[in-house]
Amino acid sequence: MKTIYFLLMLLTVTAAQYGCSNSGCKPLPILGERDFQNGDTVYHTIPTFSFLNQDSLEVTNATFAQKIYVADFFFISCPTICPKVKKEMLRVYARFENEPHLSLLSHSIDVRHDTIPRLKAFSEKLGVDGTKWHFVTGEEEAIFGIADKYFSIAKADASAPGGFDHSGRLILVDTKGMVRSFCDGTDPASVDEFMKDIDCLLSQEFPNLEN
């Protein structure tokens, strides 16, 4: 009887510890295609990039070192999808505004009109911190090329519509440049679930933050 009681106590303590350390999160999957090289699995990662943000500062992969980030694609004059997505991105921003390990990266796909001064005015209108939320522009081919890399994970879904860079999807990228989650940025319920994934990824990538 004592042994059973001891085992029950042990199980309870272990379960409680597990629950606390992982905040009830399952590890998020690593999304995208994968290769097998020399017995190792090579996961899909976001390739190197270099763009300019609203403050004319270079934004590269290194900008997000030791950080996770949410990426999206938009343009200022977008009449339908983008205003909804920006509203949701603002919710993500507000929710994690004081979380130093999370950044936001919005790529403009209208390289003709969305100049750096326009991006600056846009970010100021939103009233966001430019060191946390980068609005970037670059060569058209580079922007669309990187969009392809981000959205290759969504292309695995045969039911997904085309034109991914104008689909309003938000993408969550971990500290190693791997895509860990995505959602429909026009749908508040989908974004709510996505923010839970951000919480999970933060707790997994930065376990000491909870202590």
Place this chain on the structure above:
Amino acid sequence: MQMISFKYYFLLPALLLTGLFYGCQSDKDLEKEHLAIMEIHDEVMPMISDMVKIRKELAQTLGESDSIRQVQVKQCIRDLQTAEKGMWDWMAEYKKPASYDGDSPAYLSDQKQAIQAVSDAMKSSYEQAEKLLNE
């Protein structure tokens, strides 16, 4: 005198209701016209990324093309670029009017024609590009 005030009792609400009716109708017309324009836009906007990609693919075939095909490919690339620019410029300039009166019905009618022309140019240039690539 009493008759006049009695009439006003009816006239004033009738005028108010008529005003409200036309106000609501005007809002509905505005939304209807705006949505019709957006439908045309939304149908072709997702093609933009495919157009950028197919331009790149076409450009890559230039080296292995004979002179006649080179001319066709270059023209097709220019058509794609013009159509894409047409869409970006249209989006940058289009502004939904605040109400459906004055110049706004004519403006919306012009914008519908303009976005339809953009849509046609995008579709035809893309079709031509696909045709050239599959030759």
